[in-house]
Amino acid sequence: MKRLSLSQAFAFILRRDLLIALRNRSELANPLLFFVLVITLFPLAVGAEPNLLARIAPGIIWVAALLSSMLSLDAMFRSDFEDGTLEQMLLSAHPVPVLVLAKVTAHWLVTGLPLLLISPLLAMMLGLDEGAYGILLLTVLIGTPILSLIGAIGVALTIGLRKGGIILSLLVLPLYVPVLIFAASAVDMASGGLSAMPQISMMLAFLFLSLSLSPWATAAALRMSMS
Amino acid sequence: MSTSALLQTRDLACVKDDRVLFEGLDLDLEPGRILLVEGRNGSGKTSLLRILTGLSLPESGEVLWQGVPIGEAGPEYYEQVTYVGHHDGLKRDLTALENLRLAQAMGKPSDLDLDQVLERVNLYRFGDNFVSTLSAGQKRRLALARLIATEAQVWIMDEPFTSLDKASMALFQELFEQHLQQGGVIVLTSHHDIEMPDQDVLRLDLSA
Amino acid sequence: MWKWFHQWGSPPHFYRRAGKWLPWLGGLFAVFFISGLVDGLVFAPADYQQGESYRIIYVHVPAAWMSMFIYMVMAVCGIIVLVWRMKMAEIVLISSAPIGASFTFLALVTGSLWGKPMWGTYWVWDARLTSELILLFLYLGVIGLYGAIDEKRMAGRAVAILAIVGAVNIPIIHFSVEWWNSLHQGPTVTKFDKPSIHWSMLLPLLLMAVAFQIYYVWALFLKVRAELLQRERNSRWVEELFRS
Numbered sequence: 251m252k253r254l255s256l257s258q259a260f261a262f263i264l265r266r267d268l269l270i271a272l273r274n275r276s277e278l279a280n281p282l283l284f285f286v287l288v289i290t291l292f293p294l295a296v297g298a299e300p301n302l303l304a305r306i307a308p309g310i311i312w313v314a315a316l317l318s319s320m321l322s323l324d325a326m327f328r329s330d331f332e333d334g335t336l337e338q339m340l341l342s343a344h345p346v347p348v349l350v351l352a353k354v355t356a357h358w359l360v361t362g363l364p365l366l367l368i369s370p371l372l373a374m375m376l377g378l379d380e381g382a383y384g385i386l387l388l389t390v391l392i393g394t395p396i397l398s399l400i401g402a403i404g405v406a407l408t409i410g411l412r413k414g415g416i417i418l419s420l421l422v423l424p425l426y427v428p429v430l431i432f433a434a435s436a437v438d439m440a441s442g443g444l445s446a447m448p449q450i451s452m453m454l455a456f457l458f459l460s461l462s463l464s465p466w467a468t469a470a471a472l473r474m475s476m477s
Numbered sequence: 478m479s480t481s482a483l484l485q486t487r488d489l490a491c492v493k494d495d496r497v498l499f500e501g502l503d504l505d506l507e508p509g510r511i512l513l514v515e516g517r518n519g520s521g522k523t524s525l526l527r528i529l530t531g532l533s534l535p536e537s538g539e540v541l542w543q544g545v546p547i548g549e550a551g552p553e554y555y556e557q558v559t560y561v562g563h564h565d566g567l568k569r570d571l572t573a574l575e576n577l578r579l580a581q582a583m584g585k586p587s588d589l590d591l592d593q594v595l596e597r598v599n600l601y602r603f604g605d606n607f608v609s610t611l612s613a614g615q616k617r618r619l620a621l622a623r624l625i626a627t628e629a630q631v632w633i634m635d636e637p638f639t640s641l642d643k644a645s646m647a648l649f650q651e652l653f654e655q656h657l658q659q660g661g662v663i664v665l666t667s668h669h670d671i672e673m674p675d676q677d678v679l680r681l682d683l684s685a
Numbered sequence: 686m687w688k689w690f691h692q693w694g695s696p697p698h699f700y701r702r703a704g705k706w707l708p709w710l711g712g713l714f715a716v717f718f719i720s721g722l723v724d725g726l727v728f729a730p731a732d733y734q735q736g737e738s739y740r741i742i743y744v745h746v747p748a749a750w751m752s753m754f755i756y757m758v759m760a761v762c763g764i765i766v767l768v769w770r771m772k773m774a775e776i777v778l779i780s781s782a783p784i785g786a787s788f789t790f791l792a793l794v795t796g797s798l799w800g801k802p803m804w805g806t807y808w809v810w811d812a813r814l815t816s817e818l819i820l821l822f823l824y825l826g827v828i829g830l831y832g833a834i835d836e837k838r839m840a841g842r843a844v845a846i847l848a849i850v851g852a853v854n855i856p857i858i859h860f861s862v863e864w865w866n867s868l869h870q871g872p873t874v875t876k877f878d879k880p881s882i883h884w885s886m887l888l889p890l891l892l893m894a895v896a897f898q899i900y901y902v903w904a905l906f907l908k909v910r911a912e913l914l915q916r917e918r919n920s921r922w923v924e925e926l927f928r929s
Contacts, residue, residue, distance in 0.1 A: 262582050332564075333566065333569065403850055414833075420829055425851070477534060
């Protein structure tokens with residue numbers, strides 16, 4: 251028999267994490283609820299004037315997506331850290347970055363993808379220009395995996411800390427700035443009837459960069475945290 | 478330098494919080510050897526085990542697997558080592574069998590029948606039970622079943638007998654002996670003494 | 686080169702050498718700083734557009750340069766820490782962080798002081814100021830993470846990874862902020878990056894830049910020495926140091 255290939259090992263971990271998430275269905279809705287809640291706060295705070303809301307909608311949606319994805323980060327490695335399976339993962343015969351990528355993918359499927367499904371609804375409630383829906387979905391589709399990948403590094407660095415929460419946001423939020431700028435500006439452009447291609451291609455470049463670098467940095471950080 | 482040794486340490490030193498736990502440690506573990514690491518709390522037993530697995534890095538010195546530093550041996554080494562730490566390393570939301578399958582998939586290729594593995598640790602009827610429903614002793618047995626499931630040559634265990642009853646302890650000592658006879662290597666820490674022929678047991682007291 | 690690298694990597698050697706250098710560095714800093722300051726505040730001509738208030742660039746611009754430079758030094762140290770596990774690089778990295786954060790803070794404060802006469806307000810979301818603000822957050826992240834981890838060798842490796850990740854991101858952040866700024870044009874465009882600057886204005890700028898560099902090395906040596914004593918308090922060389 252041969253050792254599992256990289257893609258098999260990846261698929262194995264992905265399936266395992268999705269299975270566990272499925273068995274904890276009740277927790278699945280939490281990031282989504284948070285996302286909706288934050289967005290509900292804005293009209294209450296700045297007033298329900300339709301023009302104003304429509305103008306700031308791209309920014310609101312993206313700030314809320316950023317916060318929601320950041321809050322769900324901790325769950326990425328927390329339970330594995332506590333029950334010792336993270337330790338076992340580092341001792342696996344497979345390259346750790348590949349396993350890390352599988353875990354980040356699973357985490358994104360569970361916490362990032364739902365944002366994609368609900369953002370059109372929220373865009374409608376905020377009165378975002380209908381022409382911008384497509385671009386909004388595209389930015390969420392490209393942007394949230396970047397947030398998960400960058401966030402993974404931060405979680406891996408702080409997983410061993412008793413009070414990791416605040417410090418995690420201090421580490422991660424500044425690194426989220428480019429995603430926020432490009433994504434919000436893409437939606438902004440689209441709602442003004444302009445082309446958002448430059449921003450979208452910039453985000454794609456950023457996605458590939460983080461795909462290729464983040465798993466290694468995360469693996470190194472996990473090794474540090476577990477030593 | 479004996480070439481028959483599987484696992485060796487050379488001039489190993491460990492420093493924690495500015496305190497030297499041990500230094501100049503040379504170990505040679507040939508097939509069939511069991512090393513019992515003893516010492517007070519905080520004397521570096523767990524640190525030594527974690528350095529042997531490569532989870533922690535030593536302050537200086539190196540760990541060799543068949544003469545090659547473990548950092549370079551990489552997967553070759555990790556296929557052959559299974560570690561059971563303080564934590565059981567089991568997922569609560571997976572069944573006993575699913576957990577073993579995971580352990581097997583992360584290690585070397587094997588088509589060992591996992592039902593049989595469960596039978597050997599007296600957990601046969603519990604294969605489809607979620608780990609969250611198992612008792613502490615059953616979880617520990619399942620964690621130790623990983624050792625068999627992965628078919629690794631080196632077993633490294635931190636207090637394996639915690640929450641095990643007399644019968645289970647005897648069972649595992651029997652499994653250890655079988656493993657040694659098949660040319661395996663065992664490193665463990667334990668507050669319980671192990672009942673094995675003295676010539677096979679290497680003792681290392683870190684308090685001394 | 687390697688021998689030199691090796692020698693400075695040994696804590697007692699670094700401690701002694703740095704100690705010998707300290708007074709020289711302090712003196713050099715004073716010379717450059719005073720001449721730069723006098724030249725910049727007294728001899729350099731006033732700007733035909735901005736009058737006297739432009740003179741704050743003699744602090745602001747070198748501080749902003751240093752804030753970038755020091756982060757890059759930290760990232761290089763980070764690579765050395767991860768590849769060679771060198772203790773000195775860890776200490777240089779973490780000792781640089783507060784100095785870099787101070788320069789960043791200085792750049793922010795002087796930038797907003799300059800903004801008051803120029804824009805009529807202390808804060809505008811100008812590209813450079815916004816980048817500096819985010820850079821300050823990155824510095825605070827490094828300092829915070831180091832403080833949060835008790836085991837100092839572990840903390841050293843953690844901030845090494847963070848510094849490298851940050852350094853990869855800084856150009857991207859910088860670029861995205863520039864982009865953002867060009868979309869939402871602020872009240873005025875920054876006048877700092879002039880296409881041509883007269884040498885009589887440039888000279889004090891360069892003097893100040895050199896002064897800040899020397900200050901960095903001086904402050905770094907002081908901090909590294911203190912950190913070394915703290916970390917190696919149980920080692921033989923520290924004991925000998927205090928016995929004699």
